Amino acid sequence: MTFHHTSRIALLFAIAFATTALSVTPSLAFSSEAQQMCTGDAMRLCGHEVPNVQRITACMVRQRANLSPGCRAVMERGHAARRRAAAAE
Template sequence: MSRLVLTAVSLLGILLTNTAFAATRNEQTAACKGDAIRYCAADIPNEQKITVCMKAHLQQLSPECKAMFKQPATSKHKKVLKPA
């Protein structure tokens, strides 16, 4: 079980570093470790499957974990479309 927890924590950290939310890895792990084990234990250690699983369970995630997946409300850099 402890190996499962360590693997989940490691993969969860990698998964969440790809989000645009500026939280530290420790904050991400603390917020989502329980949810990753609860909803996605069968997908560990496959990072892609964990990503899909966590997003599929987004509505069931704890508020703290759900916040890690949300994009910032505003972006400092707006994409400028160039005429064709």
């Protein structure tokens, strides 16, 4: 399946947003690591939602169990950071 340039941008934005939703560290969400680790998963698992960023984001969160190990690790690090910050409040 071929995605248009605009769709790829929407997909990358959704990956960053999904990671941000689970993170208190925006730099992690927008890191090249997050994009590198999660773009393939987003296309494979949630490509049918492109270009709707909110739906891609929701799909990535729902599909957490089906993510590749690298993408899951990036998202789980963000989630762990959010839990630590909430516990410190």
